[in-house]
Amino acid sequence: LFQPLLYQVASGGLSESEIAQPLRHILERQTNLTILMDEVASINTDVRKVELRETPELEYDYLVVALGLRTGYFGNNDWEQYAPGLKCLDEATEIRRRILDAFEKAEKAMQADGSSVEIEFVVVGGGPTGVELAGSIAELSRHVLKREFKHIDTAKAKVHLIEAGPRLLPVFNPKHSDYTLRALESMGVTVHLNAPVSEVGENYVVFGGERIETNLTFWAAGLEAGNAPRTIAGAERDRAGRIAVENDFTLPGDSRVYIVGDLASMTDVKGVRVPGVAPAAMQSGKHAAKQIINDLAGRPREPFKYLDKGSMATIGRTRAVVEFKNILINGFFAWGMWLAVHLLFLVGLRNRITILHQWVWAYFTWNLGARIMTQKRYSQTVVK
Numbered sequence: 217l218f219q220p221l222l223y224q225v226a227s228g229g230l231s232e233s234e235i236a237q238p239l240r241h242i243l244e245r246q247t248n249l250t251i252l253m254d255e256v257a258s259i260n261t262d263v264r265k266v267e268l269r270e271t272p273e274l275e276y277d278y279l280v281v282a283l284g285l286r287t288g289y290f291g292n293n294d295w296e297q298y299a300p301g302l303k304c305l306d307e308a309t310e311i312r313r314r315i316l317d318a319f320e321k322a323e324k325a326m327q328a329d330g331s332s333v334e335i336e337f338v339v340v341g342g343g344p345t346g347v348e349l350a351g352s353i354a355e356l357s358r359h360v361l362k363r364e365f366k367h368i369d370t371a372k373a374k375v376h377l378i379e380a381g382p383r384l385l386p387v388f389n390p391k392h393s394d395y396t397l398r399a400l401e402s403m404g405v406t407v408h409l410n411a412p413v414s415e416v417g418e419n420y421v422v423f424g425g426e427r428i429e430t431n432l433t434f435w436a437a438g439l440e441a442g443n444a445p446r447t448i449a450g451a452e453r454d455r456a457g458r459i460a461v462e463n464d465f466t467l468p469g470d471s472r473v474y475i476v477g478d479l480a481s482m483t484d485v486k487g488v489r490v491p492g493v494a495p496a497a498m499q500s501g502k503h504a505a506k507q508i509i510n511d512l513a514g515r516p517r518e519p520f521k522y523l524d525k526g527s528m529a530t531i532g533r534t535r536a537v538v539e540f541k542n543i544l545i546n547g548f549f550a551w552g553m554w555l556a557v558h559l560l561f562l563v564g565l566r567n568r569i570t571i572l573h574q575w576v577w578a579y580f581t582w583n584l585g586a587r588i589m590t591q592k593r594y595s596q597t598v599v600k
Contacts, residue, residue: 350400
């Protein structure tokens with residue numbers, strides 16, 4: 217799964233198969249590899265065993281834990297039913313269903329008795345995911361759907377982006393935060409800064425002393441570790457559940473267990489705090505593999521040095537921000553760089569060609585062809 221493009225599945229720009237590939241196909245030539253579809257129940261580092269839900273337990277010589285993070289609600293897990301996150305395909309298709317369903321209900325109400333139904337979307341979290349999702353919903357309502365609905369004006373749909381801090385994209389340069397704010401507002405998005413969310417319920421959000429009645433709320437404000445890593449006895453964790461590791465990604469006190477990716481909390485040998493971004497995750501995986509090879513070859517292990525490849529985020533059509541060291545780029549050229557980099561890191565030539573075609577077609581026609589509504593639950597039909 218290529219997570220950076222999940223928001224385009226959620227907004228109907230791409231289909232699920234265009235941003236994901238079967239692991240078995242990707243790794244089919246690795247003859248010494250076995251894939252098991254199961255869930256980790258517990259990890260016992262004392263006896264070097266991993267217990268699974270359905271498969272017999274596995275013994276290991278080396279263990280690499282790369283479970284990543286999931287959407288976190290800062291202890292308010294009951295909010296999840298009202299405000300889905302965006303970390304997997306199921307969540308992306310559910311968000312897409314809710315967005316399209318909101319327009320369909322408004323159209324039906326207007327056609328039936330002429331009653332006007334307000335359409336309001338709320339996105340919580342002003343990081344890259346929140347910015348991308350808010351921008352794509354605004355473009356969907358104002359450009360893509362405007363000719364398809366005959367009784368409502370989809371451009372009147374309101375999009376709110378709520379950020380608890382003083383600026384959007386807080387890990388980016390303040391100049392890019394200001395650029396992003398102006399770009400979103402020009403697209404019709406209402407941005408609320410310094411507005412921590414205090415309550416989320418069905419069809420409403422409370423933040424900064426203000427309450428908004430909303431059709432749909434989406435959560436892009438926090439991440440946390442799942443339950444499986446918590447079974448590793450004695451591991452030190454931060455508030456989000458990330459596990460503190462040594463500078464080679466090994467678990468303190470256990471040189472046979474590696475924690476890599478977003479789940480690892482680490483400061484590298486240069487004193488740089490390793491961020492939870494895709495390039496850092498890929499670098500950590502390669503580094504762990506190299507240290508295992510060094511062990512088997514009798515060579516000493518090496519500390520990790522994080523290579524900052526820069527940061528980028530897209531806001532909408534022809535709008536993006538790119539940062540590399542002290543170089544700041546925004547606008548159309550940054551948007552082109554964002555497209556190129558994301559095509560490069562996609563898995564599968566077919567996916568690259570397909571998505572490039574989709575992007576070119578959408579640029580000239582505003583036609584997003586993956587607006588498929590799916591059911592959240594399927595009823596079971598019994599044939600007698």
